[in-house]
Amino acid sequence: MELEFAYSIQRSVKRRKLTITVERDRSVVVHAPVGCSDEQIEKVVTAKRQWIYEKIGHPQKYQDLPHAPGKELVSGESALYLGRQYRIEIVNSGFKEIRFEQRFLIPDSPLDKRAEALRNWYIQRAKEKIVPRVLQHARQLGVNVSKVKIADNRYRWGSCTMNDNVNFNWRLIKAPMFVIDYVIVHELAHLLEANHTPSFWNIVRAQAPTMDKAKNWLKENGQILEQSI
Template sequence: MDLVYTIKRSSKRKKLNITVERDRSIVVHAPEGVSDEKIQQVVDSKRQWIYEKINHPQKYQDLPHPPGKELVSGESALYLGRQYRIELVKMGLSEIKFSQRFLIPATQGEKREETLREWYIGKAKEKIVPRVKKHARELGVNFAEVKIVDNRYRWGSCTVKNNINFNWRLIKAPMFVIDYVIIHELAHLIEPNHTPRFWNIVRAQSPTMDKAKAWLKENGQLLEQVI
């Protein structure tokens, strides 16, 4: 099977580099003087690595979505793995309220998306941070700090300073998926690489690991959308 890729050349670049984006597209970053033939040779030599990246659980394929979905009454927004109806409230509401549906002040106009994003971030801090502390105790590991961040390309990360970061968009996923991502990052404090030992640690703490990875693979793109 031929690999389809995009070439981006730059006069500032000295080495050729291949990246597989979250949507599984392949991008070759190359110095200006490198020929198409040379790039093809390098891609062919990295074929196995590229296939592994393409099949990584945090990559996803485009899903068909209705065009023009907007933050209006009658639409729905994702929270903890479920879609909840949106209702715009014209009077008596100054901030988003959630009660088995999203009640959003209609007065905010174009700021509705930003307001919903801030609500998600607040809920991520409220629900994810305590889960990190809980799982860290169970795993017997210590971390420096946990942060909720805006990172479009990773659900979670563990830094060299033992800080644990989580993408705020995770709050849209079911709790078993959130727990899996938390355990995955905390397990890196024990085993930095994705070795068999690493996956044994994760699986022991997250029995639904395979189900969570499959959910992310199928629904990852949904988490990236505003609603």
């Protein structure tokens, strides 16, 4: 049977079973063990096609923005941080790194250097604020986390591995804390329940009672987090 969607394959020597994910941009990715042939993968994908169609059509998957935002890192614009927009000021005061004083004070430099500086600032804040929250929620859930990593997974907010490592997209630092907490709990709950069963969602809701609000926020604002400002 001919499929109406394309999919990519990522093989890993550490992977023991085949899984399929539909990313937020509607791309379909098959994660497979090294020894899994293309024919075996195609058979599984075909068998799961109805589930994949449903995921591709899910309302939380991205729609293209109707117009490019057109924002630049210049004085008078604003940038997101923890769910709020803060004014940007380009300054010539001699310091080399971004300062945050209820507004972004960004050293004057070429636009690409300003974007790089803001990205680095976000990543550092994500390490400072997200990692401790992960450890706190892990203690409350009674799960052991081997390593917490702030990553650059553009189409995934968080992920966990078979080795009990958890990864979180640095762009989450732009979202409100209740959204960050929901994503953290979502990934940690997978250490207790691998699949999205009713039991899994009960765990998440108990630890993150604003789960529905957070999911709606990501649905409405998720694509904005991926913009540079």
